[in-house]
Amino acid sequence: MWREINQHGNVGPGRLDLGSVGHIIKRTCSLAGLDPALYSGHSLRSGMATSAAADETPERAIMRQGRLRNRAMVDRYVRRSSLWKECAAAYMWL
Numbered sequence: 001m002w003r004e005i006n007q008h009g010n011v012g013p014g015r016l017d018l019g020s021v022g023h024i025i026k027r028t029c030s031l032a033g034l035d036p037a038l039y040s041g042h043s044l045r046s047g048m049a050t051s052a053a054a055d056e057t058p059e060r061a062i063m064r065q066g067r068l069r070n071r072a073m074v075d076r077y078v079r080r081s082s083l084w085k086e087c088a089a090a091y092m093w094l
Contacts, residue, residue: 053078
């Protein structure tokens with residue numbers, strides 16, 4: 001859960017709403033010189049699932065952490081990570 005932190009470093013009691021998370025990500029990308037149009041709150045969720053799958057984390061753990069309801073959603077989030085791992089050309093010594 002993401003929480004508000006004020007300018008004095010005090011952590012707020014409640015969670016941030018989804019719009020706030022997206023705004024923070026886009027603002028941080030801008031400050032880092034990245035195109036904010038390419039990033040969103042979804043990027044964090046997808047990145048977690050993709051990294052976890054690349055490290056061979058069990059699907060049930062990815063589902064629980066990412067709050068994904070079924071295995072089809074896991075496949076949707078990590079599809080790109082398996083692209084080179086399951087590359088047919090790798091079996092042909094290419």
